[in-house]
Each structure stands twice: as C-alpha cells, then as structure tokens.
Amino acid sequence: MHSPRAPLAFTTSPLDRAGDRRCDPAWLAAKRRASDALILPLRQLQPLILDDASTSGPRIGLLDAVTVERLDLPDGPEVFLGLDGGRAHFARDVTAAPEAAASALLRLGQFRDARASAPFLSPGEIALLGQAKAMIDWHARTRFCGTCGQGTESADGGYRRFCPRCGAEHFPRTDPVVIMLVTDGEDCLLARNKRYGSNRIYSTLAGFMEPGETIEEAVRREVFEEAGIRTGRVRYFASQPWPFPHSLMIGCYAEANSREIAIDGHEIVAARWFAKDEIRTMIADGYKGETGLPRREAIAFHLIREWADA
C-alpha cells in the first residue's frame, strides 16, 4: 500500500524538459527548425489523434515540421515539450486556424478528448498529451497580465509569460488537489459527487488545497467539510498530474476517528462505508452491480485497489 504497482496515467513522460536550454532562444529556434522536430496540434484543448490502420491503432498526432509549415497556421501559443533522444517535441494551439488549415488537419486525424483517448495510447503518449494540454490551457488563461491588464508575451519555450508594460512575470500554474481514501480498519469511505450525474460511481473524496495549509491539514479539512468525518493519521501514497485543467492530484490515506457521516449536500450527494470484501468483489466482477468505482486512469482507483489488496 506504499506506492502504485504500475505507473499512473499522465506520468512517465519519456521527454527531457531541458529546463536550462529552452530559455536560450537561439537553441530553441534551431531545434524548432530542425528537420526532425515534431509538433502536436491541439484544437480547443483537444489533441490531434491519428488512427493509423496500417499500424497498431491510434497514436498521438505528432506532425513533422514540413507538414506543419505547409498548413500555413496562424501564430498561436506554441510550447516546447522536451527532447526525446535529441529530437524536439512541441505542442501548438491551432484553435484559431483558418478553414483551409483546419480541414487539412482533419484529413490527418481527429481532435479528441485527452482522457477519452487515454485507454488507446501508450503511457508515454498520454503523459505528453497531459503536459501539452495543461500548458496550452495555461497560455489561454494568461493572455493578459493579472496585475495590470496588458497583453502578455510568451518566453522560455512557453514556460514563462511576461508583461511588457508592468514587467510582471507569469509562470505555468499547477493546482495541488488532495485526494484521499478514508479508512476505518476493514472499511473505507466512498462518496458520490454530484458531477458524476447518473453514473453510479462511488469514489474517494478530493478537493483543492488552499493557501496556508499542509497536505495533511487539507486532507482533514476536506474530509470533514464533505463527509463530517474526523481523521487522524494521514499517509502519502502517490501523486498524479491531472490536466483538467492543470491539477496535481496528491493521493493519501486518512484514518477515520469517527464513523457517522454527514455529507455536505452540495458537492457530495451520497457517501457510505464499504467493506474491503465488497470492494474486492466490485473490482473482480467489473462493477456489474449497482455501484461502480472510478476509471483506471484516475489515482482514486489505485488508492482504492491498493488498500483493498493489502
């Protein structure tokens, strides 16, 4: 129960981010012009997915520089993702592409939701999609300076934006979220979030961290707010980048000090204790019963399974 048995979705990127070198505009420009450069287009935050029937199935739409050049795309945020054996990878926002370029892209593949595509791609590809989506989303939300309202400009391969008027610098945002399985001996607490809609899924509690608290304090606060349960010992399990839009899921186990559940009624619409045996059965039978568990891409599933198997 100390770490996930396999890498989580959106982790294990094969790329070297080259944090120092990407700040050198000459180095970066040379890498971008190089004939082996690869560019992943995203439209409205959905990456291009190629369905190559001649190979093993879908793969992410990394286009070579010549193809991208021919498309005659408008200037748009472009982000350096990293190097794979010296070969530079970029992500490019093509949301504003004119009709002709958009049609040409759609002859190559489809723009698809990153999470829905995850089951069909390799772990390295999914990690790359996640990084690209989080970065492009941050650029869209940082077009203007929060301090003075002026338009901002991109620098350092897309890892910094700056304000030409007031000089403020803006860096990519990552929102830490605590996600925790509350346990009480052989029982664990799962809840239905209102955003699940009609899906009969029960999952772990979770919530955004706030300024001025530790991970452990955030876990105890969220569990009490959402389910009315007091918790004691908190143990870190694993973390997962979650590009919706740019969170870091920090997975923990929290030991309950009380049993009586009082749901908040806003975010959480139901919650109950599940016995370890019940969880094992749910996992084994593929959730054919009344309730289901979260999908395997989510760290919530791994928190639950590692506990149930321990």
Next chain:
Amino acid sequence: MHSPRAPLAFTTSPLDRAGDRRCDPAWLAAKRRASDALILPLRQLQPLILDDASTSGPRIGLLDAVTVERLDLPDGPEVFLGLDGGRAHFARDVTAAPEAAASALLRLGQFRDARASAPFLSPGEIALLGQAKAMIDWHARTRFCGTCGQGTESADGGYRRFCPRCGAEHFPRTDPVVIMLVTDGEDCLLARNKRYGSNRIYSTLAGFMEPGETIEEAVRREVFEEAGIRTGRVRYFASQPWPFPHSLMIGCYAEANSREIAIDGHEIVAARWFAKDEIRTMIADGYKGETGLPRREAIAFHLIREWADA
C-alpha cells in the same frame, strides 16, 4: 525520519475556514459587522505587528471592527481567514490607505516582514500571517482577467474572483515546490543557491513543479538539473505552506544512484556531500563554523535534522 517532530512554521492554523458558509454573502456580511470581528491589516504584503510591552511581547495586529471603522480605509481586497470559536478573522490590504489612516496604523504598531517576525510569534499567529499574505498577494496578481484583460471582482470571502465581461473564474493559486534531501548512505547532498548571497548557508535542493509530472518525477528532474545526480527511491516527508509568494513546499528524501556532482552554475553555485557526523556537529554548535544550515522556519532544516538524527 517519517514526519517532523514539531509542527513547521506557517502550519497548525487555529482557524476553521468555513468553506461553505463563506460563500453566503449574508452570513459573511453579518460576521464582518459583528462586534467581535478581527481584521489584520497588511501593507505591501507586510502584516501589522503590535509590540505590546505590557504583555509577553510582539503579537499580530488583529484590530477590532470599531478601530478599523474609525481609520476610514479605502476599499481594498479583504479576505475572510476563518473562525476561531465563532469569531471571524479577516485580512485587509491597506497599501492604498491615505496618509492619515497610514499614520494612525503606525501609532498602533509596525508593518513587518512575515518571515522575520516568525521567531517572535506563536505557531497559530504565524499560520494566520502566512494565509493572509498568500491570499492578499494573489488578489494583487489577479486584479485583471488573464483570459480577456477586464478588471475582476472578488467573491466568496475572497476565495474567488470573477470576470464580469467573459465570465472566467479565478481561484487562489498555490505553487507546488519539491524540496528534497538527497542521501547516499551516511552522506547527504547540500548546495549553495546564488540567492543566498554572502550567507555561507548550504541547504537542500528545491524547485517548482511543472505541468505533467509527479512529485517523484519533479524531485528526480530537479536534482539532475541542479546537481547532475541521478536519484532512485523518493520518499515523502512532510509539507509546508510557504507564503513567498504562495508556495507549497513538498519535502522529500531522494536516494542517490550516483556520486559525481555537476552543478548547473546558474541557480546553484556550489554543492558537496556532507557526512552525517558533520551535520550533527553543525546543528550542535549553532553553525559557528564556515558553513551554516537553513533557518528553523524552513522545512529544509527539518529534512536535514530528521535525517541526521535517524
């Protein structure tokens, strides 16, 4: 070596953040008008500190609502910090206060750096300063909408800003930072950062997390970028909110897989291996030698001490 022996600075806030209730404007207004409400002024991100010689020394400048009313302050970001036994605490940015109000505030106390004040205050007071500073700083950086450039407005007790033009919502920002002690058996790796200036301090490596990586991946990337050391197993230790401006320090131990140091030369100007005995001596003699360790407010000190004492 599994958790810090005492709470870290900026943690263990006594306040209930009342996350649900603070979104109710009527409830919040009543709490703000209540005769027992307390307001902490900050000027240029420095909190008001009162030096009450008649009591036990400095304390944070929580003013009652009547005092604040009399000061005739301009409208400025005000943030709900939480409840202590039903009593509401707020933080208020008074940077734009006119001369008369500023003078009146300076007759009550001094505006002082939050970190420099930490050694003189109680843990609960320091936690409250940290929360206030991080929140007020975020408001100053989010005056305008990053998506469209329009001025934003505050809501939910200061925990949300929204854009009246495009509808974008903005939430308080917390930047996750990995901070790690690299160990190799009885040795640990410490480094001098160029921002320490002439202070002869050696500390742990640290760096901001980037979109698309786990805590463990960020630890390994930063250690390799800054010191050229490959690391294997990473273990979480503890976390600490660090309001400069609004980071979350995620403290870890990382086991070295290599010995030869190659510093980056930009951020890190020196690095070397320290034997456990040497660290113990440095802590015991209060750093009277050539090199020092970080201050006790910093999680870096606790990472080092817990390892040295294990």
